[in-house]
Every structure is written in C-alpha cells, then in structure tokens.
Amino acid sequence: MMEEYAVVGKAFRSVGGSDKVTGRAQYLDDIELPGMLHAKILRSPHAHARILKIDTSKAAALPGVKAVLSAVDCPKLPFGLDVPDARIFAETKVRYAGDEVAAVAAETPKIAREALKLIDVRYELLPALFSPQEALQEGAPLVHEDKPGNLVKSYVIERGDVDADFAACDYVFEEEFASSRVTACYLEPFGAIARWEPDNRLTIWTGIQGAFQARSEIARALGMNPSQITVKVPAIGGAFGGKIWIRNFHPIVALLAKEARRPVKFVLTRPEEFAASRPRVPAKIKIKLGMLKDGTLVCKDTAIVADNGAYSWAAPKIVLNMSLRTDCLYRFKSVRTRSYLAYTNTTPTSGFRGYGNAQSHFAQESMIDVCARKAGLDPVEVRLKNAVRQGDLTLHGWKVRSCGLTECIEKARAAIARGRKPQADPNGTVKRGIGLACMNHVSGNRAGNNFDGSSSMVRFQEDGKLVLYHGESDMGQGARTVLAQIAAETLGIRPEDVLVMPIDTDVSPFCFGSYSSRVTTVAGKAAYLASLQVREQLLKLAATLLEAAPEDLDVREGRIFVRGGERKGISVADVCKSAIRTRATVGLTAYVAYDPPTEGANEDFYGDYSSAYTYAAQAVEVEVNTETGQIRVLRVAAAHDVGRAINPNGIRGQIYGGVAQGAGWALYENMVYEGGRLQNNSLRNYTMVTATDMPEVEPIIVETQDPVGPYGAKGIGEPALIPMPPAVANAVEDAVGVRIRDLPITAEKIYFSLNPECEGPAS
Amino acid sequence: MMKALTFTLNGDQTRVEVDPGELLLDVLRRRLFLTGTKKGCGEGECGACTVLLDGQPVLACLLPAMKVQGRAVTTIEGLGHEQRLHPVQEAFLEKGAVQCGFCTPGMVLSSKSLLDGQPQPSEDEIKQALSGHLCRCTGYVQILEAVKDAAEKMTRAEGRKGHA
Numbered sequence: 001m002m003e004e005y006a007v008v009g010k011a012f013r014s015v016g017g018s019d020k021v022t023g024r025a026q027y028l029d030d031i032e033l034p035g036m037l038h039a040k041i042l043r044s045p046h047a048h049a050r051i052l053k054i055d056t057s058k059a060a061a062l063p064g065v066k067a068v069l070s071a072v073d074c075p076k077l078p079f080g081l082d083v084p085d086a087r088i089f090a091e092t093k094v095r096y097a098g099d100e101v102a103a104v105a106a107e108t109p110k111i112a113r114e115a116l117k118l119i120d121v122r123y124e125l126l127p128a129l130f131s132p133q134e135a136l137q138e139g140a141p142l143v144h145e146d147k148p149g150n151l152v153k154s155y156v157i158e159r160g161d162v163d164a165d166f167a168a169c170d171y172v173f174e175e176e177f178a179s180s181r182v183t184a185c186y187l188e189p190f191g192a193i194a195r196w197e198p199d200n201r202l203t204i205w206t207g208i209q210g211a212f213q214a215r216s217e218i219a220r221a222l223g224m225n226p227s228q229i230t231v232k233v234p235a236i237g238g239a240f241g242g243k244i245w246i247r248n249f250h251p252i253v254a255l256l257a258k259e260a261r262r263p264v265k266f267v268l269t270r271p272e273e274f275a276a277s278r279p280r281v282p283a284k285i286k287i288k289l290g291m292l293k294d295g296t297l298v299c300k301d302t303a304i305v306a307d308n309g310a311y312s313w314a315a316p317k318i319v320l321n322m323s324l325r326t327d328c329l330y331r332f333k334s335v336r337t338r339s340y341l342a343y344t345n346t347t348p349t350s351g352f353r354g355y356g357n358a359q360s361h362f363a364q365e366s367m368i369d370v371c372a373r374k375a376g377l378d379p380v381e382v383r384l385k386n387a388v389r390q391g392d393l394t395l396h397g398w399k400v401r402s403c404g405l406t407e408c409i410e411k412a413r414a415a416i417a418r419g420r421k422p423q424a425d426p427n428g429t430v431k432r433g434i435g436l437a438c439m440n441h442v443s444g445n446r447a448g449n450n451f452d453g454s455s456s457m458v459r460f461q462e463d464g465k466l467v468l469y470h471g472e473s474d475m476g477q478g479a480r481t482v483l484a485q486i487a488a489e490t491l492g493i494r495p496e497d498v499l500v501m502p503i504d505t506d507v508s509p510f511c512f513g514s515y516s517s518r519v520t521t522v523a524g525k526a527a528y529l530a531s532l533q534v535r536e537q538l539l540k541l542a543a544t545l546l547e548a549a550p551e552d553l554d555v556r557e558g559r560i561f562v563r564g565g566e567r568k569g570i571s572v573a574d575v576c577k578s579a580i581r582t583r584a585t586v587g588l589t590a591y592v593a594y595d596p597p598t599e600g601a602n603e604d605f606y607g608d609y610s611s612a613y614t615y616a617a618q619a620v621e622v623e624v625n626t627e628t629g630q631i632r633v634l635r636v637a638a639a640h641d642v643g644r645a646i647n648p649n650g651i652r653g654q655i656y657g658g659v660a661q662g663a664g665w666a667l668y669e670n671m672v673y674e675g676g677r678l679q680n681n682s683l684r685n686y687t688m689v690t691a692t693d694m695p696e697v698e699p700i701i702v703e704t705q706d707p708v709g710p711y712g713a714k715g716i717g718e719p720a721l722i723p724m725p726p727a728v729a730n731a732v733e734d735a736v737g738v739r740i741r742d743l744p745i746t747a748e749k750i751y752f753s754l755n756p757e758c759e760g761p762a763s
Numbered sequence: 764m765m766k767a768l769t770f771t772l773n774g775d776q777t778r779v780e781v782d783p784g785e786l787l788l789d790v791l792r793r794r795l796f797l798t799g800t801k802k803g804c805g806e807g808e809c810g811a812c813t814v815l816l817d818g819q820p821v822l823a824c825l826l827p828a829m830k831v832q833g834r835a836v837t838t839i840e841g842l843g844h845e846q847r848l849h850p851v852q853e854a855f856l857e858k859g860a861v862q863c864g865f866c867t868p869g870m871v872l873s874s875k876s877l878l879d880g881q882p883q884p885s886e887d888e889i890k891q892a893l894s895g896h897l898c899r900c901t902g903y904v905q906i907l908e909a910v911k912d913a914a915e916k917m918t919r920a921e922g923r924k925g926h927a
Contacts, residue, residue, distance in 0.1 A: 013856045020864025021852040021871060023799020023839035030798035187803045187811055187865040187899055237801070237865030238899050270804040476863025476900050649859035649905075656902030657862065683808035683897065691893045691903040 002703065006556065007489040008646050008711045015480040015500050016235070025235040028191050028207050029267050036193070037066050037105040039256050039266035040112035041249060042119050043276060044094035044101055047345040047676025048128035048143070051093055051101070051121065058118035059104055064111035067259035068119070070102040074255055079221040081245070083152055083312035085144055088221060088251045093126065095143055095310035096345050097677045098276035100248045105256040105264045128676050132307045132342035133284075143310060143343035150343040152308045153316040155323050157605050159395040160334025165299035169290030173371045176286040177363035178742035179725075181279045181307075181671040182664075184352045185688060186475075188237020190277065191267035192250050194257040202229045202254055207236035209244040209473045210513020211503045221251040233503035239475035240661070241351035241718075242277055244515045245313055274681035278350035279671055281318045281341075282307045285363035289371050295382040297330050297368075304339035304360075309348035314355070315341055317447065321356035324605060326364040328394035328613070329405075329440045330386035335395060345676055351515065353661060357441055358722045362743060365437035365726030370739060379730065380413050380436050383617075387438070390704070397606045398613060399598075402704040402714070404641030405438065405615035411700045412436060415637030416619035423735075429627050432634070435730025436619040437723035442610035443643075443715035444518035446600035452609075453595035454519075455509030456526035458487055458534050460588035462580040464558065464573025466491065466498045466534075471511025472523040473503060477717055478650040479519045483527045485646055486710050490531035491538070492555030493572055509591060517715030520646060521612050524710040526594040533590035541586050542575045597708060612706045612714040615641040618659070618723040620695070622731040629751030632693070633663050633728060638720055639700035644712030648701065655699040655720040660689045662724020670744050770831045772797075773841025781828045788812045788823035791838060799839035799868050803897070810896035813869035814838050818880075820873045820895075839868035842875065850920070851875050854913035855906070862900035870896050874910045882918050886911070 019025040056068040071089040078084040090099045102119050106112040129135040129143060135150040143150055166172055192206040202224070208214045211231045219226045236243065249266050257264040268277070283306040290299040304322055308315040323337040354361075372379035388394060390403040416434050424431050446452035457469040468487050474480045480500040488495040501508070511523065535555070542560040543550040546568060554563050561569030579586035596611035621635040638655050645651050668687040672679045680686045705712035725743055733739045738753040752758060765780040772795070781790050788805075791797045791814070803811035805824050812824040815837040843849035851874045854860070861867050870893060877884055877892040884892070889910045890903075898906065 011859075014859065014861060016864075017856045017861045018845050018848070018852075020861045020867050021839075021848065021855050022842070022844060023797075023868045025864050026798070027801070027865065029802065030792075032796075185899055187809060187863065187897065188801070189803070236863060237803075238863040240899070270806060270808075476865075478862070653859050653862055653901055653905060656904040657900045658902075660902035661899070682806060683804050684806065688897060688899070689902070690897065691890045691907065694903045697902065697904060 002705055005489055005711065007485045007495055009648065011649050012481065012485060012495055012647060014478055015484050027188055027235045027237050028193065028205060031193060031205055031234060033193065033195060033263040036263040036265055037107060037260055038109040038112050039103055039105045039253055039264050040109065040116050041100050041252065042102040042116045044090065044097055044099040046094055046123055046125060047097050048126040049094050049123035050126060051090060052124055053122040054102060055120040056102055059115040062111065062115045062118060064107040065104055065115045066262060067105040067256045068102065068115065069252065069255055069259060075223045077221055077223050079217055080312055081314055082316040086248065086311045088248060096347055098347055099310065100252065103252045103256060105260050128345035130344055130346060130673065130676055132305050132344055135342040135344050136340060143345060147343060152312050152341040152343055153319065155320060155337065155339045157323055158336040162299050162301055162334045162336040165334045166290045169298050170293040171371065171375055172288060172290045173374060174288040175367055175370055176284060176741060177366055178284045179282055179359045179362055180743045181282045182352065182669040183274060183277055183279045183671060184240040184242030185686065186238030186240055186242055189268040189270060189273050190243055190247065191265065192253045193263060193265045194254040195263035196258055200228065203232065204229065204250065204254065205232045205234055206250065207234055207243060209239050209475060209515055211471060211473065211505050211508065212511055213513055214246050214250065215505050217246045218250050218254065222254060231505045233473050236473055236475035240353045241355060241515060243475065244351050244513060270683060271681045274686065275678050276347060278313055278348055280352040281315045281349040281356060281359065283322060283359045285360060287363055287367045289367055291371060291375065295372065295377045295385050297332055297386045299334040300327065300332055302337040304337065306339065306341045307346065307349055308341050308343050309346045310343065311348040313348055313350035315349050318351060318356035320605065322360040324396055325357045325440060326360045328388060328396055328398050329438060331388060332395060346673065353718045353721045361437065361439050361722050362725045365723060366729050366741065369435065369730040369733065380409060383438055384409055397608055399608045400613060401708060402612065402643055402706040403615055404702040404704040407702050408615055408617040408639035408641055409438060411702065412617040412619040412637045412639040415698050415700060416621055416635065420621060421634065430623055430625055431735045432621060432623045433731045433735025434619060434621045435727050435734050436617055437726035437730060438617045439719055439722040441614045441719045441722060442516055443521035443612040443614060443709065444596060444610050445516040446598050446609040449600050451595055452598065453593065454511050454523035454526040455591065455593040456523065456530040457509050457591040458527065458530045460534065460576045460580065462576055464497065464571065464576045466493060467501060468498055468527060469501045469508050470523055470527065471503055471508040472519045473514045475514060477654065478647060479514060479523065481650060482520050482524055482646050486524045486527045487531045489711065490528055491535050493558045497558065510593065517614065517717035517719065520713050521709045521715050522594065522596055524713060526592050528710040529594055530590040530592040533592065534588055537586055537588050538572065538575055541579050541584060542570055545570055545575065545578065611708040612643060614714045614719050616719045616723060618727050620727045620731045622728060622735055624732060624735045624750060626736060626754055629747035629754065631667055631732060631745060631747065631750060633695040636695050636697045637700060638697060639702055640716060640719055641702045641704050642716050643706035643709050643714030644703050645701050646711060646713050651701060651716050652699045654716045656697055658720025659697050659724060660694060662721040663695065663728065664689045665743060666725040666728035666745055668744050668746065766829065768828055768832055770833060771835040773837055783829060785828045786824060787826045787828045787831060790828040791823060797838050797840050801865055801868060803865065810869045811866050813872050813896065815872050815876055818876060820876050837872065839872060842871065849875060850917050851878065851913045854909040854916065858905045858909040858912055860901060860905040860909040866896055866898045870898065870906055874913065878914055878917060882921065883914055
C-alpha cells in the first residue's frame with residue numbers, strides 16, 4: 001500500500017485557473033507599455049535565393065516608422081544550439097520561404113505592415129532542396145556554403161554484434177516508415193516585447209518554455225552578457241515544445257527597441273506561425289528487425305534520414321533521441337543505428353512534444369505489429385514478452401528504477417477489449433479494428449555531463465503564506481499547480497497558501513525550462529528539498545515557542561503540534577509572525593539547486609541520463625469506411641506509468657491533450673509544401689482535432705512509486721502523444737488489412753490501398 | 764474620420780471613438796483594455812475571440828465594431844469575477860478544463876450561451892456548440908465534462924428558485 005497524503009494525489013484546482021476563466025490572465029499581447037511600438041518582419045518569399053540588394057530607405061521615410069533594420073545593421077554573431085548557424089537576419093542569401101530579411105517598428109501595426117511593402121529586395125533565385133534525400137546526394141547545391149554535403153550531423157550507435165545476431169534469428173524483416181511535418185500550433189501566437197533600461201540593460205517579455213536558456217541565447221546573438229538581460233515570462237497560451245528556444249524575432253525586437261529608443265512588441269501572425277515556426281523533424285526510418293519463432297526480439301538495425309530545414313536548432317538532439325530511445329523499450333540483445341540529418345531549403349525543424357521519440361515510436365511500434373503478424377504471433381503478446389522491467393540496465397546504460405510497462409500493456413489491452421463494437425457492420429461498408437502501441441520516455445534528459453536539474457526557493461511571509469520561486473514555465477500543463485502541491489504537502493500547509501511566483505530571470509532560481517517532461521520530477525524535487533529545509537527551520541522555532549523538542553513536532557493543515565498531544569500547538573502563521581522582522585532572526589527561507597542522480601551519456605551515447613523513465617501503452621479502436629477510406633478513432637485506452645500521481649486531474653488533462661494531438665498527427669495534420677512554400681498556412685486548411693472528432697478516452701493511471709522523483713512522481717507531459725500514430729496504424733491494419741507506413745494515415749491512402757486497381761495520386 | 768460607437772458592454776452603456784473599419788476585437792482589446800478576449804488567428808478559425816452579441820456567440824476578429832451599434836456585447840470580463848464566478852467558470856475550474864487558458868474565455872462564453880438557450884443539452888449539442896473553438900491542450904474532454912456539470916448545477920439551482 002502506498003502512503004496516503006493530504007495534498008499529493010488529491011483533486012486540486014489549478015493555480016492561476018481563476019485568472020484564466022475570468023480573462024485576467026496576462027499573456028504577452030495583453031501587455032501594453034507606454035510608448036510601445038509594433039514590429040513586423042519582412043520574410044523571404046523564396047526557398048533559396050541570393051540577396052542582390054535591400055533598400056529600406058522608403059520604408060524608413062514613411063511617417064510613423066521609428067526603426068528599420070536588416071542584416072547590415074545587426075551584429076553578425078552566430079547563435080543556435082549544437083550547430084550554431086543562425087544569424088539575426090539573412091545576410092547574403094535566403095535559405096527558406098520565411099527567412100527573416102528585414103524588420104520595421106512603427107507607431108501602429110498597420111503602419112509597420114505598410115512599411116514592409118516599401119522595402120525593396122532584389123533576389124537571384126538559386127536551385128532549392130526540399131528533401132534531405134536530395135540534399136544528401138552528391139553534387140547537390142549547398143544550403144550553407146561552409147557545410148559540405150548539407151550534412152548537419154550524423155550518428156552511428158552500435159551495441160552488441162548485430163550482424164552475428166541477425167544470422168542466428170528465425171526471422172528478419174525490413175520496412176521503411178516516414179513521418180510528416182507537423183506543427184505545435186499552440187493557440188497563443190509566439191512573440192516578445194523588448195525594452196531597454198537604464199545601465200544599458202534589456203528586458204524581454206516572452207512566453208517561452210526556458211527563460212534562462214532564452215536569456216543566454218539572446219545574449220549570444222546580441223553580443224551581451226546574460227546578466228545584462230532580464231527575461232520575464234507572462235502567461236503562456238500553449239507551447240508543446242514549440243516555444244522552448246528563442247527565434248530570430250527575439251534579438252530583432254531588442255535591436256528595434258534600441259534603434260527606436262522605445263519599447264517594441266512583436267507577435268507572430270498565424271500565417272507566420274505556420275511558415276516560420278519550428279515544425280517537428282520529419283524523418284524516414286528504415287528498420288531491419290530480427291526475431292525468434294517464439295517472439296523474442298533479438299536485434300535491430302535502423303537507418304534514419306531526417307530533415308533539419310534551413311537552420312539548425314534542436315534537430316541534432318532530436319535525431320539523437322530518435323536514434324536511441326526506442327531501443328530501450330524492449331530487451332534487444334543488439335542494435336545499430338545510422339542517422340543522417342540534412343539541411344534543406346525548408347522551415348527549420350525543431351522540438352514538438354515527443355522530441356524525436358514520437359517519430360521513432362511510429363516506426364518501431366508499427367514494425368512490431370508488422371513482424372508479429374508475419375510470424376503469426378499476437379503483437380501484444382510479443383510486446384509483453386520483450387518489455388523492459390524494473391531493475392533492468394538497458395543496452396544503452398539506462399537504469400530502470402521504476403517501470404510499469406507490462407502493467408500498462410495488460411491494462412490497456414483489457415480496457416480496449418471491453419465494450420468493443422462489432423468488427424464489421426452488416427452492410428460490410430464499415431470495418432473496425434483495434435491496435436496497441438507502447439512507449440518509453442524520460443523525465444529530464446541530461447545532455448552529456450551538463451546540469452540537468454532545477455532550483456527552487458521557498459520563503460515564508462510574516463502572514464504564514466509561502467512564496468515559491470522557480471524557473472520552469474507553466475505553459476498550461478500545470479507546473480505551478482504541481483509545485484504548489486509538493487510544497488504544501490511537505491510543509492503541512494494548504495496549497496491555497498502557496499504563492500507560485502512568475503518567472504523573472506533576475507529573481508527566479510536558475511533552471512533549464514519546461515521540456516523533456518522534466519518539471520514534476522526535477523523542479524518538483526527541488527521544491528520538495530527546499531520545503532524540507534524550511535520545514536526544519538519552522539519546527540525548530542516552533543519548538544522553542546512550544547517548549548518542546550523539534551523532533552516531537554508535526555505540522556498539518558497549517559498547524560504545528562506536539563505529536564501525541566495534538567491539543568498543544570501553534571499555527572504556522574503565528575510562528576512566521578514571530579520569526580520574520582523580529583529579533584528571532586529566522587529566515588524561513590531556503591534555496592536549493594538540485595541535480596538528479598544520473599551520470600549522463602558518454603561520447604558513445606552510453607549512460608543513464610534520466611532519473612525516471614516513463615512507460616505507457618495505448619490501445620485504440622478505429623472505424624474505417626471501406627468505400628471512402630475515411631477513418632475515425634472511436635476509443636482510446638491510455639495506460640501510463642506516472643510513478644505517483646501528484647495531480648490526477650492534471651494527468652488526465654495531459655493524457656487527453658496528448659491523445660488529441662497524436663490522433664491529429666495520425667490522421668490529418670500535415671504541412672504541405674509546393675516549391676518550398678507552405679500551402680496550408682492557416683487554421684482553415686491545417687486540420688486539427690475538434691470537439692466533434694475527439695474519441696472516447698479512458699485514462700489509466702499506473703503508479704510504480706519512483707524511488708527518485710518527489711513523492712515517487714515521474715513526468716507525463718509528452719508521453720500520451722507518442723504511441724497514438726502507431727496505435728492507429730496498427731488498428732487500421734486490424735480493421736481492413738492495410739498497412740500505412742507514412743503519416744498521416746489519410747482517407748486517400750486507405751482508399752488507394754483498398755482499391756489498387758485505381759490509379760493513386762502521382763506522389 | 765473616427766466614428767462614435769455606442770453600445771452596451773457587459774451591462775454598461777459605453778461610448779467609444781473608433782475607425783469605421785476597425786474590428787470589434789481591436790476595439791475591445793486596444794481601446795477599452797478588455798484583453799480577456801483573445802486573438803488566436805485573426806481569421807475566424809480558432810474561436811478564441813468569441814464574445815456574445817445579444818447573447819449569441821460571434822467572432823470579434825471578423826466583426827466590424829460598428830456592427831454592434833446599439834446592441835449588447837458580453838465579454839469574459841462581464842461574466843463573473845473571482846469572488847462570484849459564473850457556474851460555467853466554476854465548472855471549468857472544478858473539472859480541470861483549463862490548461863493554457865487561451866481558448867477558455869471563448870469556450871466559457873459559448874457554453875454560457877448554449878446553456879441559456881438549452882439548459883439541458885445533450886453531449887452532441889455541447890460538442891456542436893463548441894466545434895468552432897479550437898483547443899490544443901485539453902482534448903476537449905474535461906471541457907465537455909465542465910459544461911455538463913454546469914448544466915446540472917444551473918438546472919438544480921433553477922429548480923430551487925422555483926420552489927422558493
């Protein structure tokens with residue numbers, strides 16, 4: 001039996017929720033500063049072209065225009081992540097349709113838009129590359145002249161003797177899978193406000209997932225020191241990985257504000273969000289899989305070719321995730337992966353919920369079904385037979401401290417079997433099938449030997465309220481709620497008495513940000529440890545006041561009492577009153593920097609890099625109309641090992657939301673390009689799941705009590721999206737016997753697979 | 764040439780000078796500082812800018828402000844406040860229907876309008892009423908639960924009033 005807690009695991013209203021239902025929550029575009037100007041960015045209409053001339057003089061002369069900038073006016077410092085190849089504006093050439101060419105700040109958005117039309121740019125078109133396969137061919141034109149072969153990064157990762165193991169297998173199968181370009185499509189467009197302060201300091205307001213990383217990247221682009229910059233994070237209207245890293249507009253808005261000597265706001269328009277945000281890295285993944293007759297998965301050889309787009313952001317790290325993680329889902333004896341990430345003249349790709357792991361799960365979890373079927377085995381039984389278990393050391397060196405994978409598989413299988421609809425309607429037009437897919441993910445991810453933790457500061461006020469400072473953005477997933485619950489549980493106070501502060505890099509403790517499903521586990525642990533220290537201070541002072549020994553005291557619901565003699569006690573508020581601004585001089589404050597107990601991966605990518613791996617199995621039931629090819633996801637049973645549920649309502653929300661995004665990707669989401677230009681750059685033609693298409697979802701929470709996470713908790717931010725596309729693909733094959741290997745699984749693809757005599761689209 | 768727009772805003776008679784072509788969304792947000800109405804796309808696709816015009820949901824990002832001359836507009840600021848939330852707002856909090864919150868004001872207003880006209884809607888009616896609102900966070904499930912919960916509570920409260 002797991003320990004019962006007062007706050008952890010209990011339904012609790014989300015912190016900041018009442019501001020959101022009343023319209024008071026302040027998002028970036030709700031902030032108005034005195035004298036603020038509005039910025040617009042001129043973007044390249046061409047996928048690849050040399051810039052012959054940029055003339056901004058007419059725009060600068062337009063009344064109401066206060067600043068116009070292009071590359072000549074800006075620092076030429078490269079910025080970016082593993083492969084820093086970005087510049088503030090395109091310098092000698094544009095590399096994708098959407099590339100930043102110039103920018104304007106004006107009194108009104110309308111004047112700024114008018115001014116853009118007056119900027120004269122002459123281009124000389126260059127041959128463009130739209131796929132990594134083309135880009136990697138010999139003699140292909142170069143996207144960046146200093147990047148030979150258009151290769152951004154390649155990885156070769158090998159464990160065990162794959163070739164020998166294949167030779168000993170009963171079956172070897174090979175298949176290729178492809179994932180489409182999809183975008184995070186958060187509802188609140190991304191943007192920033194910049195204002196220069198006295199002392200040459202810069203304040204940036206931006207709804208970003210990682211405030212401190214943003215600060216250092218903006219500093220790098222501008223040639224400043226991070227401590228000269230303050231990043232403040234307002235309410236964030238969704239992010240899903242799309243707002244982890246800065247964009248070019250961050251340094252641009254800062255430079256416009258400097259030039260105009262006034263604050264400047266920039267917010268992406270929805271078409272810009274589509275054309276110039278950072279979509280998920282699309283990849284072609286070829287898998288060769290070896291297995292025994294009894295269903296034992298032995299070895300796997302994978303080849304990945306992925307599309308980086310024109311500039312490199314997180315794609316190298318994402319392709320690394322793609323190349324490793326699924327190997328640790330089952331007990332493979334040996335694996336080998338060769339991955340290539342190539343530049344193309346398309347929108348730079350980067351992070352989106354799943355961070356590479358979703359793409360490789362589509363391939364592997366589809367592959368398991370294909371192989372099991374070919375071998376005449378039950379795909380679910382094959383998964384159960386090979387699933388990793390608690391205590392395993394995986395072939396990449398992960399220490400599996402807690403693992404509920406088999407329980408998830410069993411529960412999802414049982415749940416989807418209950419209440420199944422008939423497999424075919426009497427008229428034979430509609431067929432139904434079920435499919436299951438598993439996933440593993442991380443709760444934090446140490447890159448090399450870097451810090452992978454979080455910091456927290458908690459401080460009591462004289463009225464007994466607790467102020468909690470942290471640095472991990474709440475973009476809607478409920479970070480603030482979970483942190484408040486953890487602090488309240490640890491200190492024995494009510495969660496309503498915890499004030500979770502907004503993020504301001506001058507004040508907030510050092511953190512990495514909200515990604516890698518890490519916040520509950522690492523920031524939660526930092527908040528737990530800081531609260532524990534303050535609890536000690538609190539009880540020590542209370543002991544003096546109560547004339548008792550601190551170790552005899554306990555605190556519950558804001559009251560400190562002597563254990564066993566519950567009537568003798570004092571309220572937390574009274575202790576605070578006697579501690580703060582009194583001669584007792586007790587700080588009731590603690591600052592904790594926490595780093596999880598993992599070593600990180602070595603140069604060969606071997607090593608334990610997350611303190612808590614997460615596991616899930618999702619089973620779906622789909623309905624296929626055999627005349628039209630139309631697919632509907634009817635039901636989803638989503639079983640997730642969350643370690644310990646801190647906020648069950650929040651977990652359900654993450655599961656439903658992940659299922660919706662995963663189903664959208666599986667069935668319709670796809671960015672369609674023509675000559676390098678995005679054709680569906682609007683919510684009108686980029687189809688997402690609406691209230692009417694949402695399947696019935698049964699969330700199943702599996703608790704394995706992780707030994708490291710706070711109160712046993714692990715992350716749940718990304719996992720629910722990851723198994724959806726393969727689960728749907730597996731269910732579609734179960735329904736109509738057709739295997740779709742490239743996302744999305746559209747009605748058209750089903751139709752032409754069911755009617756091979758009809759001529760398919762010429763793609 | 765600016766024009767005078769007179770209308771009832773959240774129950775108050777309001778007069779504001781606007782550009783004839785100005786959209787209601789901009790007038791609410793920029794001139795009247797009611798920023799609870801959100802702009803998610805500016806093309807009438809996401810529903811985040813929904814307000815009620817004479818009780819019916821409309822998209823403020825498409826509607827010229829002058830069209831509300833002499834009529835009644837309700838924005839999220841007019842619905843309830845922290846100490847006295849509308850039952851729909853209460854239910855959204857209770858059911859965990861709020862994540863990032865950007866679609867929330869529009870969702871809440873459309874739900875209120877639905878329940879005003881149809882106190883006991885079926886699940887399909889709720890889905891239809893909210894089908895013009897995109898939410899990227901929640902998968903809609905808890906939003907539907909919240910609307911059902913609000914409907915029950917409002918019906919019960921109405922029943923009590925009837926007996927009083």
